[in-house]
Amino acid sequence: MSFFQIPSPVVARRLFLGQSSLVLSGAAVALLAGEGVLAAGVAADPKDVQILNTALGAELEAIAAYQLGADSKLLQKPVLDLAVTFQGHHKEHAELLAKTVEKLGGKPVAAKANYNFPAEQLKTQADVLRFAAKLEQGAVSAYLGAVPLFGNRDLARAAASILGDEAMHWAVLRQALGDVPVPSAFVA
């Protein structure tokens, strides 16, 4: 049933939430992690807040990078749709990270006014895909390097959840490029 055919907004919301449980699970993990720290009655570890803020900076950069790709006119459907979808994921990550930083008493970093992307090197769809794949590969490494540092295990789990999403982006982008999608059994 389409959401537009549901007469009651309450029913529509329930249906939407029911169908979106998988999408929202990552959000729930991260927000609950923030609440868990506060509920424990101890101050949040400043290192945890810094880890989240560094990740937020990288997510904001990724959002801008995908915008550059989408605006480049180099991406054709369905690759363009893929890029917009992945950008949407990064927006969700960023929103969540910012909320959690705030919840833990920190100040979320803001997006930069300008990013120094090598736009002049992006001349084809493959160039854009390779650029995005490099960023996603880096993101996997960054989250992998951050997970063991968290003092709060729930935050580590939330970061691992985002890592999984970045790894899927990387694999799909490699597939779109004609590369072996999953080049090895382990990531580093």
Next chain:
Amino acid sequence: MRRRHPWVAGVLALWIAAPASAAPDAVRGAQLYARCQACHALAYDRVGPHHCGLFGRMAGSVPTFAYSAAMKNSKIVWDDKTLDRFLAQPLKVVPGSTMTYDGVPDASERADLIAYLKRVDRTAECAAHR
């Protein structure tokens, strides 16, 4: 002719095959650098500062980059030794750094990374972005 004990031959064979003294591999370092590219680029600042001109540079001194106070006050000058120490455990070496990365525990990987960074630092591409 005097016969050599088999275990002596075994130890010699292991010693000859041991890769411990292998020179750092900048090509492998280039592959490992993909990890750094989460936040860094050679020629331009990203979430982390650019790497061109790294060797001999005082930590926290790229004027276009907003460093943590911890990095600015670290008094580190980047060279093979300081990079090796930092890359092993960034937050242990500079607590409070925004480089919230657990580090590269494998010494040979760090050596390869440093060899790569040193090699690219000498290129014309890097010379224009110090």
